[in-house]
Each structure stands twice: as structure tokens, then as C-alpha cells.
Amino acid sequence: KKLAYVTVLFRHGDRSPIRAYPTDPYQEKDWPQGFGQLSQKGMRQHYELGTFLRNRYKGFLNESYERHEISVRSTDYDRTLMSAEANLAGLYPPPSQQTFKPDLKWQPIPVHTVPLSEDRLLSFPIGECPRYKQLMEETEHTEEFVNITKKYEDTIEWVRNKTGQNDTDVKSVWSVYDTLFCESQHNLTLPDWVTPDLLEKLEVLRDFSLEVPFGIYKQREKSRLQGGVLLGEIVKNLSKMATPDPKQRLKMMMLSGGELININHDTTVIALQVSLDVFNRKQPPYAACHIFELYTNGNGSASVMMFYRNDSTVDPYPVQLPGCALDCPLEDFVRITHISISDDRNKECQL
Numbered sequence: 644k645k646l647a648y649v650t651v652l653f654r655h656g657d658r659s660p661i662r663a664y665p666t667d668p669y670q671e672k673d674w675p676q677g678f679g680q681l682s683q684k685g686m687r688q689h690y691e692l693g694t695f696l697r698n699r700y701k702g703f704l705n706e707s708y709e710r711h712e713i714s715v716r717s718t719d720y721d722r723t724l725m726s727a728e729a730n731l732a733g734l735y736p737p738p739s740q741q742t743f744k745p746d747l748k749w750q751p752i753p754v755h756t757v758p759l760s761e762d763r764l765l766s767f768p769i770g771e772c773p774r775y776k777q778l779m780e781e782t783e784h785t786e787e788f789v790n791i792t793k794k795y796e797d798t799i800e801w802v803r804n805k806t807g808q809n810d811t812d813v814k815s816v817w818s819v820y821d822t823l824f825c826e827s828q829h830n831l832t833l834p835d836w837v838t839p840d841l842l843e844k845l846e847v848l849r850d851f852s853l854e855v856p857f858g859i860y861k862q863r864e865k866s867r868l869q870g871g872v873l874l875g876e877i878v879k880n881l882s883k884m885a886t887p888d889p890k891q892r893l894k895m896m897m898l899s900g901g902e903l904i905n906i907n908h909d910t911t912v913i914a915l916q917v918s919l920d921v922f923n924r925k926q927p928p929y930a931a932c933h934i935f936e937l938y939t940n941g942n943g944s945a946s947v948m949m950f951y952r953n954d955s956t957v958d959p960y961p962v963q964l965p966g967c968a969l970d971c972p973l974e975d976f977v978r979i980t981h982i983s984i985s986d987d988r989n990k991e992c993q994l
């Protein structure tokens with residue numbers, strides 16, 4: 644069997660907090676580029692992922708940049724656009740004939756995007772879908788949601804009190820954890836009310852709130868309205884690339900998205916993994932990368948293997964589509980994933 648086509652989807656690298664809470668000792672001016680921006684640590688994380696991909700696909704991707712071989716698309720955010728650019732710097736260091744400035748081992752490579760409001764591929768949850776809105780309301784009345792809210796109501800009250808963010812609830816407390824996480828990642832001293840025990844509780848709430856938009860309740864139906872849209876595109880491409888016309892040169896599709904939940908923001912990797920029913924219920928770390936590899940066999944058949952790289956110190960681990968082998972025949976991959984992919988999302992969105 645021969646590798647024929649690869650799709651990679653990754654989260655951006657380390658960034659500054661999206662926002663500060665009212666009593667936060669660190670405000671926008673304390674961050675070199677302000678809020679929500681890729682840090683140099685994040686740039687290095689993606690440069691490293693790019694070099695990992697270069698090594699993994701040595702002999703598959705051309706040694707030097709071939710514009711027909713790869714297409715790159717990002718959500719329309721500085722941090723995701725810059726992550727893709729740092730990644731490509733690692734993936735395609737220019738050989739001499741592509742070096743346009745002698746002392747610069749870098750060449751520009753296009754990263755495409757669309758305005759967030761028009762992004763139907765990478766930015767989740769996708770808006771204006773009444774049925775989805777209804778599913779989200781119903782989710783808040785499930786036993787699991789109510790129990791978590793009850794179990795952590797004191798923690799949330801404590802956070803409201805200490806942060807001065809009085810509208811904090813189960814769905815939004817992720818933001819406080821995220822801000823504290825970013826500050827600790829950048830060696831900023833956290834206020835003394837931030838104890839290890841509190842951080843542990845906030846992390847549980849953060850992971851729960853990541854799942855709420857896509858799982859917890861009627862996961863399949865939510866997937867058909869959300870992550871299944873991206874999955875559908877990926878599956879369509881895999882099928883198309885299984886029997887490419889001879890002049891087709893595309894070998895890699897690179898997708899750069901975000902992660903943390905905010906009802907109007909992208910949670911790309913999670914939406915996709917929940918639609919595949921392979922989400923490990925933990926937030927994908929910075930520069931986490933989900934890989935699809937399409938293999939063709941001599942007899943015209945094809946198969947799909949998936950991998951997830953969420954730890955750059957070890958090889959990516961194989962990901963098994965429930966109901967299929969690790970090396971999943973393409974027709975089975977298409978059949979099994981079909982239940983998460985809507986044929987007419989607009990119709991399914993209507994109440």
C-alpha cells in the first residue's frame with residue numbers, strides 16, 4: 644500500500660490570554676502583543692510541528708515547496724494564521740534554489756482564510772441553527788449538566804467573588820481557567836486565592852465546558868450540525884483523492900484552527916474528534932494535531948489511518964474509528980462516518 648494523501652488539522656500554539664478578569668493583576672498591557680496573540684513559544688511549537696511533518700512525510704512530500712502539493716487554510720485569527728506560517732517555516736525550509744535572500748532560511752507560503760462570519764469549514768460552533776440552539780438548551784437540563792452545576796456552585800461563587808466577574812457560570816468559567824493557565828505558562832505569579840485545588844476544579848469545569856457544545860447530550864445530532872460539516876469535507880476529499888486524475892498533484896491539506904470553547908468561537912479539533920467519536924475528553928494542547936492518512940493499494944482499493952499528536956515528545960498515537968480497524972478500508976470509513984454528516988444541514992437546522 645502507498646501513501647496517497649494527508650490531511651492535518653491542528654490547534655494554534657501557545658498564546659496570551661484571550662482576556663483578563665476584572666481583578667486580574669495582569670491586563671492587556673502586560674502582554675507583548677496584547678490579548679489572544681501567538682507567543683514566541685507558540686511559534687516554536689508550530690515550527691517544531693512543521694519539522695515533525697517534514698520528517699514524517701520525507702519521500703512523500705517533495706523536498707522543496709511545490710505549490711500544487713499542499714493547500715493551507717486557517718481560521719481568520721492572528722494566532723491561527725501565524726501558527727500556520729510558523730508551521731510552514733518548519734515544513735519547507737528553502738533549499739538554495741528557493742532562497743530569495745541569502746541569509747534568510749525562510750520563504751513565504753500562502754495561508755488562505757475566509758472572514759469568520761463566512762467560515763463554514765473551520766470555525767465552530769457554526770451559527771444560526773435553531774435546532775442546534777434548542778439542543779444546547781436541552782443539554783443544560785440534562786442530569787449531568789445540572790449535577791456538575793450543583794457540585795461546583797461553591798467553586799463558581801468563589802471565582803465570581805475573587806475575580807469580580809459576576810456573570811461567571813459553568814459555561815463561561817473556562818475563561819478564568821484559561822487566563823490563569825496562560826499566566827502560569829508565562830511564569831507570572833498568580834494571586835494567592837488561586838490554589839492547586841481550585842485550579843484542579845477549574846480544569847474539570849473547563850474540560851466539561853469544552854464538551855457541552857458537541858457532546859453530553861444527543862452527540863450524534865449535534866455532530867451532524869457542527870463537526871460533521873468539517874468531517875464531511877475531509878471525507879469527501881479522501882474519497883476524491885482515492886482515485887485522483889493523473890494530473891492531480893495535491894498531497895496535503897493543512898487546516899489551522901482553535902480550541903477553547905466560546906459559543907461563537909472555533910473549537911475545531913474537538914468538534915471534529917467528537918464527530919468521529921474519538922475525543923479523549925481533554926482539551927487538545929497547543930499545536931495538537933489530528934492526522935488523516937489515505938493509502939491506496941495496488942488493486943484500486945484504499946484505506947484511512949488516523950493519528951493524534953498531543954505530545955511532541957512521543958510519536959503520534961494511532962486513533963481507531965469505532966467500528967473499524969486502525970487501517971480502515973475507505974468504504975467502511977465513509978459508511979461509518981456518514982451518520983455524523985448531514986446531507987442537508989440547513990434543513991436539519993430548522994425546528
Ligand SMILES: CCCNC(=O)[C@H](O)[C@@H](O)C(=O)O
Nearest residue numbers: 661901902903904905908909
Ligand atoms: C472567543 C475566544 C475563544 N477562544 C479562542 O479563540 C482560542 O483561540 C481557542 O480557540 C483556543 O484554541 O485556545
